[in-house]
Amino acid sequence: MERTQTIREAIREELLRGAATSRELSERVSIREKDVAGHLEHLERSMRARGERLVIEPASCIACGYAFVRRGRLTRPGSCPECGSTRIDPPAFRIEAA
Ligand SMILES: [Zn+2]
Numbered sequence: 001m002e003r004t005q006t007i008r009e010a011i012r013e014e015l016l017r018g019a020a021t022s023r024e025l026s027e028r029v030s031i032r033e034k035d036v037a038g039h040l041e042h043l044e045r046s047m048r049a050r051g052e053r054l055v056i057e058p059a060s061c062i063a064c065g066y067a068f069v070r071r072g073r074l075t076r077p078g079s080c081p082e083c084g085s086t087r088i089d090p091p092a093f094r095i096e097a098a
Contacts, residue, residue, distance in 0.1 A: 007031055008043050012095065019057060019094040022076065037074035040093060053098040062087040 010029045014020055026033040044054040059068040059077050063085035068077050076090040 004039075008039050008046075011036075011039055012043060012047070015054075015093055015095040019092040021090045021092050022074075023090065025093075040074050047095065048098070051098050053096050055094050055096045057092040057094075059091045060089045061085055062089055 007029055011025055014025060014028050020028070022033050022036040025031075025036050031039070040054065047054055056073050058073070060066060061068075061080035061083060064080060064083040066080050066082040068088075068091070073091065077088055079086045080088065
């Protein structure tokens with residue numbers, strides 16, 4: 001539990017410093033990339049209480065520019081519904097004062 005809190009605090013500090021993707025966060029905080037979304041979800045709830053907001057720059061398709069704005073937001077999509085490309089620019093996250 002304590003370790004979880006430490007991880008989330010470290011993620012928060014990274015995001016206060018500037019935008020980062022799941023992969024960047026996983027490298028900087030030393031967790032698995034697939035665990036980042038879960039931490040962000042919890043973090044988002046505690047941030048609201050602090051008057052902060054998680055800003056998500058949506059994933060987009062490198063091939064055609066399609067933006068995944070309505071999608072599950074926190075994870076990288078597998079392929080583009082418009083052109084089928086799997087070259088996807090992942091979502092990036094940062095924290096803003098609400
Ligand atoms: Zn596309």
